[in-house]
Amino acid sequence: MADAQPVPQGVDTGVPSPARIYDYLLAGDNNFAADRAAAEQIMKAVPEIRDAAWSNRGFHQRAAKWITQQGIHQFIDIGSGLPTVGNTHEVVQLVWPETHVVYVDNDPLVRAHSTTLLAGDGTTSVLLGDLRDPDGILGHPELRRLIDFTQPVGLLMTGVLMFVADESDPYGLVARYLRELAPGSYLSLSHLSADHKSPQAVQGFRAAFDTATEHMYFRPKAEVARFFDGLELVPPYQGAAPELCYTGVWGAEDPVAADTDGSRWLWCGVARRP
Ligand SMILES: C[S@@+](CC[C@H](N)C(=O)[O-])C[C@H]1O[C@@H](n2cnc3c(N)ncnc32)[C@H](O)[C@@H]1O
Structure with a gap:
């Protein structure tokens, strides 16, 4: 657990954060007591939540790999999360070793624990940035160094837009990022949904x-x-x-077996910018 480690500036360990709750659900150790308490609260309301988290992570990885196989060799991963098994650059660089990946997250702990997110050969970078600040992210010198905007890009926004309120115009934000990208770029996105869920489970989750x-x-x-x-x-x-599906099913060899209760908490899709 992270409790014994120095806490980076801007992190209040008494306030749970999405990155650290997700880390706990994925059996990571970059989380604090408040995050674990929040995760346990979700587990009470949604017993299949760990399956949901793994299912989302599996989609993230399969989609990134597939996009690389389409010839895309640069990625912007927004809401990238804490380092885990199979980080984006590890997955895509297995297909194409020189692939560039820029990780962006608004949790300072992600930046602080970035060592395993850096390939060590200058192909990856980690930015502290907020999705709701597209100009700040797209104009960041480190992102401009690694991403060639004349070439197609893989834009990964998995499990992050559910933290953006309607008042922040999530659709306008996604469109803003896409406008910057060359034709032939891809968007990979997953999002929690209350579709077909009991109101009690949803309320407990949200709370x-x-x-x-x-x-x-x-x-x-x-x-x-x-x-x-x-x-x-x-x-x-x-x-x-060509339509949305649950996260477990996307890219699955056996879509019937992959259609688990946990997977059914998130819709996902991958699409090409014409
Ligand atoms: C559920 S995790 C998903 C991690 C990873 N994308 C995945 O799908 O496995 C959500 C991540 O989004 C980050 N996040 C939430 N709101 C954000 C925002 N406004 N800007 C940037 N990152 C954000 C959180 O800190 C967290 O790391």
């Missing part, structure tokens, strides 16, 4: 974030689909129609 650094906003499938407006969705697996 765990009431006192956290970010609040939680569930969105129905149609609202998640809106993030892909103007883009070309790709089929999530062989034989499927």
